[in-house]
Amino acid sequence: xxxxxxxxxxxxxxxxxxxxxxxxxxxxxxxxxxxxxxxxxxxxxxxxxxxxxxxxxxxxxxxxxxxxxxxxxxxxxxxxxxxxxxxxxxxxxxxxxxxxxxxxxxxxxxxxxxxxxxxxxxxxx
Numbered sequence: 349x350x351x352x353x354x355x356x357x358x359x360x361x362x363x364x365x366x367x368x369x370x371x372x373x374x375x376x377x378x379x380x381x382x383x384x385x386x387x388x389x390x391x392x393x394x395x396x397x398x399x400x401x402x403x404x405x406x407x408x409x410x411x412x413x414x415x416x417x418x419x420x421x422x423x424x425x426x427x428x429x430x431x432x433x434x435x436x437x438x439x440x441x442x443x444x445x446x447x448x449x450x451x452x453x454x455x456x457x458x459x460x461x462x463x464x465x466x467x468x469x470x471x472x473x
Contacts, residue, residue: 380411385425386418389470397473421469428461 361368382390390410393401404410433439436453443450 378412380415382411382414383418383422385421385465385470386414388466389417389421390414392471393473400473417469421465424469425461425465428464429457432457432461 360371362371363369390401393404401410404413433454436457438450438453438457442453
């Protein structure tokens with residue numbers, strides 16, 4: 349009996365009742381930590397970009413993809429907060445003089461930076 353393509357590539361079969369089923373398994377992917385940005389993007393691609401999600405999952409690249417998105421988002425968020433704080437003169441001097449005003453402005457800056465990161469990286473593909 350001629351070998352199948354699966355057998356020629358080194359695959360094996362296991363007998364289940366009257367049937368021979370191929371022994372299939374995904375290769376192991378290095379697990380990297382995925383932060384909050386990566387989790388948000390995962391939720392987005394699961395709901396809205398199903399094909400991309402399935403392709404990444406079956407090619408064992410999902411974790412590294414999400415870790416990369418998370419890293420990019422963290423860098424972008426930090427850079428935006430720093431730039432906006434400098435532009436609006438929210439400094440340590442203001443923090444020492446009027447803590448409540450500093451907290452209000454920093455919260456505003458962080459919220460705007462988060463919206464930008466969400467729009468540019470997290471909820472787009």
